[in-house]
Amino acid sequence: MNELINIEIPMALRWQFGTGRHFSRFIQTLRNEGKILGIRCPQCQRVYIPPRLICGNCYREMAEWVDVKDTGVIQGYTVYYHPILDPVTGEPRPIPYGMALIKLDGADTTINHYLSETDLAKLRIGLKVRAVWRSQRRGFISDISHFEVIQ
């Protein structure tokens, strides 16, 4: 009668999230044309990826769309040796894998993405990288499979 019991509840769910006009245009262009769009704040001139209605810093609405390249520069990096569950698939990610904060050419913010390079001796801040696209695009950041070092 003194046993402490833990109850287990498994759960499988689907969610859907509205993206709004700005994000919808961004992911449609990404999916249909393989192009990355940023958006510029009329006040601070910062170019944001992903595009959104307002610049939170200036609290101004944004409407100036700009083309951003699929090349960029590593701003921070790591190599993972510890598997975590992928929050989209729920499956463990294979290890090791490289990851970087990348500032795409033409943008002022960075994106978080995978690197094909996992040799730490070959990674450093400031390296140029290029996106490697998947053959099928769906309008997610994962349409880019990973980035490869080009310099």
Add this chain to the structure above:
Amino acid sequence: MPRRVAIIGTGQTKYSKERNDVNQMELVYKATTKALDDAELKVSDLDAIVLGNMELFEGRALPEMWCGEGAGGYLKSVTKIATGGTSGSSAAIAGFYQVASGVFDIVVVVGWEKHSEGHTQTAMAMVDPLWDRHVASGAVGNFALSISQLMAGRGITEEQAAKVTVKARRNACRNPYAHLQMPDITVEEVLSSRMLAHPVRLLDMCPQSDGACAIIYASEERARTACRRPAWVKAVATRHEQPYLGDIENRLIIMRTLRAAAKEAYRQAGISQPLRDLNVAEIYEPVSYAELAWYEALGFCDEGEAGKLIDEGITEMGGQLPVNPSGGVLCSNPVGASGVIRVAEAAIQIMGKGEERQVPGVKTALAHGYGVYAWADVMILSSELG
């Protein structure tokens, strides 16, 4: 003008990997009753309850309904705050507001988490579903990316980070509530522990803990009659920014939110030289490297000098400014409680109830909360009302 407010009692449970001897509501009850005992109050003395909890970690909605009664919330005002790692410190600040505003005289703040029940790392990666989530990697990964910048930009070394871990886990041995206590830990042991995401090793990271912590606030009049040595709240500041991970440039180096919160808190408290004016600090360091980043953002040192603080033992027990006598988040991390623990431990130091972890003669103490990518809370407590 806000009313003057003091902390007059604290209550903590033992933090550990799994507390399946209590459910969440019972855990909240344990911390609340200990705080009531410490303040020599009855549950009927409580005017309102503020809770801090990240319910997504346990996958259990409406914790304020399920657990509010454990905090004495029957037929009273119960609110809940959830802001990631800052949940506890934000709840502590919200509780302060309730008394400072004159609305309530006695308020209990209870933070808790039972990480053993859920999926913390996956929940932490369940960020923005539109964009970041597809490449999210939880707390370890996000820190690792920023730490590469901190090392390159500030010359922080793996050995200096390891010294932070050693300090924390040894300090924790003097804290009866701490989860990880490692009296014999060495820098070499930290540096040879398993690599999670370069340069973050297993022993650089906080644990996931079960536990709860409560603090009780009182208005000036009630604090004077109820408590011999209250911990007066001299300053509170909270700063948030930016929706996406990539919006924040050189996060650990620049740390705009923490710099802004610290500046405002020091202004309120009349502190011009934190290293000299503070007697103890309880800061929220989920990873060893973060503590070194916070030293600079909190103004404990000049730009690029954080490594020297740990090398020279300035933040050790017995140093000029002991940081985390409790062992900090590196030793106990029930997330919703962790920010409350920082405030409670700062109050304990002021009240002189720290027992083996007491820093002698504490008059001014800082408590800090950190959440999500950049959110920051700073609170300053004092033995003097003035």
